[in-house]
Amino acid sequence: MLQIQNFINGRFVPPAAGRYLNNIDPATGQVYGRIPDSDAADVALAVQAAQAAFPAWRARPAEQRGRLLVRIAELIEQNLERLAQAESQDNGKPVALARVVDIPRAASNFAFFGTGISHFASETHFQEGLALNYTVRHPLGVVGCISPWNLPLYLFTWKIAPALAAGNCVVAKPSEITPATAFLLGELCQEAGLPAGVLNIVHGTGPGAGQAIVEHPLVKAISFTGGTKTGEHIARTAAPMFKKLSLELGGKNPNVIFADCDLAAAVSTSVQSSFSNQGQICLCGSRIFIERPIYEQFKAAFLARVATLTVGDPQLDTTRQGALVSEAHLLKVQSYIDLAQQEGGTLLAGGQRVRPEGRCAWGFFLQPTVFEGLAPDCRTNREEIFGPVVTLTPFDTEAEALEWANGTDYGLSATIWTRDLDRAHRVAHQLHAGVVWINTWLLRDLRTPFGGMKNSGVGREGGLEALRFFTEAQNVCVKL
Numbered sequence: 001m002l003q004i005q006n007f008i009n010g011r012f013v014p015p016a017a018g019r020y021l022n023n024i025d026p027a028t029g030q031v032y033g034r035i036p037d038s039d040a041a042d043v044a045l046a047v048q049a050a051q052a053a054f055p056a057w058r059a060r061p062a063e064q065r066g067r068l069l070v071r072i073a074e075l076i077e078q079n080l081e082r083l084a085q086a087e088s089q090d091n092g093k094p095v096a097l098a099r100v101v102d103i104p105r106a107a108s109n110f111a112f113f114g115t116g117i118s119h120f121a122s123e124t125h126f127q128e129g130l131a132l133n134y135t136v137r138h139p140l141g142v143v144g145c146i147s148p149w150n151l152p153l154y155l156f157t158w159k160i161a162p163a164l165a166a167g168n169c170v171v172a173k174p175s176e177i178t179p180a181t182a183f184l185l186g187e188l189c190q191e192a193g194l195p196a197g198v199l200n201i202v203h204g205t206g207p208g209a210g211q212a213i214v215e216h217p218l219v220k221a222i223s224f225t226g227g228t229k230t231g232e233h234i235a236r237t238a239a240p241m242f243k244k245l246s247l248e249l250g251g252k253n254p255n256v257i258f259a260d261c262d263l264a265a266a267v268s269t270s271v272q273s274s275f276s277n278q279g280q281i282c283l284c285g286s287r288i289f290i291e292r293p294i295y296e297q298f299k300a301a302f303l304a305r306v307a308t309l310t311v312g313d314p315q316l317d318t319t320r321q322g323a324l325v326s327e328a329h330l331l332k333v334q335s336y337i338d339l340a341q342q343e344g345g346t347l348l349a350g351g352q353r354v355r356p357e358g359r360c361a362w363g364f365f366l367q368p369t370v371f372e373g374l375a376p377d378c379r380t381n382r383e384e385i386f387g388p389v390v391t392l393t394p395f396d397t398e399a400e401a402l403e404w405a406n407g408t409d410y411g412l413s414a415t416i417w418t419r420d421l422d423r424a425h426r427v428a429h430q431l432h433a434g435v436v437w438i439n440t441w442l443l444r445d446l447r448t449p450f451g452g453m454k455n456s457g458v459g460r461e462g463g464l465e466a467l468r469f470f471t472e473a474q475n476v477c478v479k480l
């Protein structure tokens with residue numbers, strides 16, 4: 001049994017009330033560990049430790065803070081296999097994916113902000129003969145970082161690294177569904193020599209530990225990634241307390257495929273963007289709009305490739321589709337498969353739960369599922385499913401594709417496939433999405449602003465945007 005503890009003030013400690021939650025391996029459906037069910041008392045201890053550590057941490061030269069973060073990045077790389085195995089067991093994702101995506105990216109997050117903080121310069125504004133204004137960017141103090149289960153260590157570190165680099169102390173909570181790699185990160189921070197209290201990791205549920213972080217008066221900012229409904233609730237709690245808020249929320253992303261595209265590339269990347277991580281990436285393209293002249297050709301090639309995706313034991317290197325993260329989530333995704341049929345969709349592939357032989361027989365596996373024949377404005381095409389379910393829809397004009405692509409309350413990302421340069425830019429600028437990919441998907445440069453429009457979020461992460469979020473600008477005006 002993996003016994004996870006909170007990481008507070010540089011030490012691993014049990015929850016104050018002694019309560020624990022079960023941790024389930026989604027590939028087997030079995031309980032394999034326990035995690036603290038922390039509450040406001042644990043959060044209060046974590047905030048106290050962070051507050052006490054803050055003066056010394058902010059006073060360290062940025063380069064020294066950065067060096068410690070780079071050291072953590074190196075330790076993540078050295079422990080890649082162990083972390084990838086833990087991520088796979090906790091989340092159900094193929095270990096092969098965790099090895100090349102989740103864990104390397106977690107290391108990159110620390111390395112990127114650990115080095116980036118040395119390049120974070122402030123502005124000056126010179127008023128000829130009158131005054132010199134300069135901006136000082138102070139760390140905020142204690143900040144809260146709350147992350148979801150789909151890319152556990154990847155998204156947890158995407159928040160923590162810039163917060164620490166900018167000189168803040170952190171109280172962080174990973175998802176209670178996938179706590180394992182956050183627990184291991186605490187060990188690596190100890191080994192790296194991160195001073196006690198600079199990073200505190202509290203485990204537990206959203207309404208318990210999460211809510212206590214959001215409500216704590218000394219927590220000056222909340223960086224949250226998760227569902228839109230949770231984001232709304234957090235905003236309602238934090239806004240009257242005048243906390244800074246960064247909200248990275250849900251998506252219902254379109255892939256717009258024009259007839260002049262490189263079809264082979266569009267098909268293979270669309271299969272990836274539909275089903276990577278079992279479709280549980282906020283950036284997955286779940287609505288594929290295809291220009292009518294190539295619709296049948298695209299569909300045939302897409303379905304042929306989907307048929308090759310092996311669903312099964314996440315520990316096997318041959319597995320392309322692991323388990324969904326939990327039974328509750330599997331049931332939610334299955335309810336959308338039922339809904340799509342009720343709404344008149346034609347099932348082209350998948351739709352069924354998979355029961356692999358052997359140790360994974362009770363895991364939460366689902367076939368990659370493809371529908372066509374659904375209206376662009378039906379619920380299946382507007383609501384976030386967050387699983388391996390996509391719809392194919394033909395379109396006739398660019399205007400129609402744009403209207404449908406923009407026809408949801410979400411606006412996180414979008415993908416365009418075309419060889420026409422003018423059209424690529426024209427369409428990109430008209431899409432209501434914070435991130436647009438042209439002839440690619442999930443190609444990330446950590447310097448770029450990342451985040452969503454509409455109900456997909458508020459604020460941007462990444463590069464300087466994250467460092468600005470985790471600091472408070474102060475203008476100093478000197479009369480000349």
Ligand code: NAD
Pocket residue numbers: 146147148149150151155173174175176204205206207209210211212214225226227228230231233234248249250251281282384386412452456457
């Ligand atoms: P969730 O909103 O249920 O939970 C996210 C985190 O918030 C968890 O740690 C949870 O414990 C915590 N939480 C829940 N209630 C809380 C409360 N009242 N106060 C404080 N914390 C609370 O989301 P999830 O199911 O873990 O993740 C899936 C969602 O995340 C999807 O909607 C997906 O699109 C979204 N997501 C968005 C991005 C992005 O960058 N925009 C990235 C990944 C996932």
